Amino acid sequence: MARCDRCGEEEGMPYQCRLCGGTFCSEHRLPENHDCPGLEGWNDPNGVFDSGFDDSVSSSSSKSSVLGLDTGPGGVLAYFRGNATYILLGLMWLMFLVQYAVAPYVLGIEQGTRAWLDLFTLNTSHPLYVWTWVTSVFAHGGLTHIVFNSIVLYFFGPVVERRIGSKKFVALFLVSGALAGLAQVGAALxxxxxxxxLGASGAIAALMGVLTVLNPNLRILLYFVIPMPLWVATLLFAGYSVLMSGVGGIGAGGVAQLAHLAGLALGLLYGVKLKRDGERAPQELRFGGGGGGGLGGRRRR
Incomplete structure (x- = not known):
């Protein structure tokens, strides 16, 4: 048995969409019946409508085979469609490698120096260094920090990506992550x-907010053990951030508490917009993580 990603009903013989990879019941198996993001590529006759009888299409397909890539409908870029979550995860770990291996041992930029901070963190000294609005989302303050964020993104990301499509998902991740960091730095200023x-927590909080609006009773297993509806987990997350901000300030415990709240608020607002379409999310997610606190004077998101 499987659940339909569109309506949530159990289906004994589910259908899997070849464009977005989602699982659907018989009623929603067609791309147009589940608002498939892959419909954006239907204007490419060399992709979705490939009949196999056009010589130019056959030539293009053979070139893809030589490369060893299953490009799917729409050309080479279609290889990444529906996989943006994993690409973002890969970029996070690549940035982690650059932070703690390439920068200090290859480029001679030691951790914690002004040059290091201006490359990887969004900070009050230079808030208009625009590249840090992006690099700070992918950079992290330590192994525990990136592992925790990776776990949550791994479980929450694909669900949101299937609903809104890869392009909008990436935009949501980057914009909410940057705005969350700017909110923290702006308040500090x-x-x-x-x-x-630094860190992706603000962006991940936005994903959490989206899912909370779409399906507040979504059942999650916190730390793979503790069952609770998503709205409770979200409320606890927000309450903890508010409490810590009230007790120790917006950066209490070395954590960017305000960035968490800003990201969550952005996700809730976007979720309200999506709710108008009447979408639902899967009924159960499992995730875990751990660790808080900061690294030096940097706030982790």
Missing amino acids: AVSAPAAV
Whole structure:
């Protein structure tokens, strides 16, 4: 048995969409019946409508075979369609390698120096260094930090990506992550306090917010053990961030508490927009993680 990604009903003989990879019941098996993001590629006759009788299409297909890539409908870029979550995960770990191996041992940029901070963190010293709006989302403050964020993104990301499509998913991840960091740094500047933030937690909080609106009763197994509906987990997450901010400030415990709240708020707002379409999410997710705190003076998101 499997559940339909569109309506949530159990289906004994589920259908898997070849364009988006989702699982659907007989009623929603057609791409147009589940708002498949792959429909965006239907204007490419050399991809989706390939009949196999056109010589030019056959030539193109043979070239793809030589490369050893299953490009699918729409050309080479279609290889990445529906896999943006894993690409973002890969970029996070690649950035981690650059932070702690390439920068100090190859480029001579030691961790914690001004050059290192200006490359990998969004900070109050240089908030208009635009590249840090992106690099700070992928950079992390240590192994525990990136492992925890990777676990949550691995489980939440594909669900949201299937619903809104890869392009919008990447845009949501980058924009919410950058705005969450800017909110933290902006608040620090307002009170004349130094701050440097890094991490994908703000973006991941946005994904959590989207799912909470789409299906507040989504059952999750926190740490793979503790069952609870998603709305409870979200409420606990938000309450903890608010409490810590009230007790120790917006960067309490070395964690960018305000960035978490900003990312969550952005996700909730976007989820409200999606809710108008009447979409539902799967009924159960499992994830776990651990570790908090900061690294030096940097706030981890």
